[in-house]
Amino acid sequence: MNTELPLKNNIKDVRLDLNITQADLAETVGVSRNTIVSIENGKYTPNAKLALLICIALEKKFEELFFFDSDPDAE
Structure with missing residues (x-):
C-alpha cells in the first residue's frame, strides 16, 4: 500500500449542508477554528x-468524510 497517498476529506461540503459553521464544529470537537x-x-x-x-x-461514517486521493497530481 502506498503510504504517500494524501488523506482528503469533504468535511466542508457536509458541514455546509448541515448549516454548521467552522467555529461551531470546532467548539463541538474541542479544537480551534483554525x-x-x-x-x-x-x-x-x-x-x-x-x-x-x-x-x-x-x-x-469515517469513510463518508475521509478518503485517499488516488491521483495526488490532479488538482
Missing part, C-alpha cells in the same frame, strides 16, 4: 480521535 480550516484545506491531517469526533459531530 484547526478546522487547516483540516478542510488539507493542510493538517487529524489524529484518529479528532477524526472520529468530527464524524460524530457531523453524523457521518
Whole structure:
C-alpha cells in the first residue's frame, strides 16, 4: 500500500449542508477554528480521535468524510 497517498476529506461540503459553521464544529470537537480550516484545506491531517469526533459531530461514517486521493497530481 502506498503510504504517500494524501488523506482528503469533504468535511466542508457536509458541514455546509448541515448549516454548521467552522467555529461551531470546532467548539463541538474541542479544537480551534483554525484547526478546522487547516483540516478542510488539507493542510493538517487529524489524529484518529479528532477524526472520529468530527464524524460524530457531523453524523457521518469515517469513510463518508475521509478518503485517499488516488491521483495526488490532479488538482
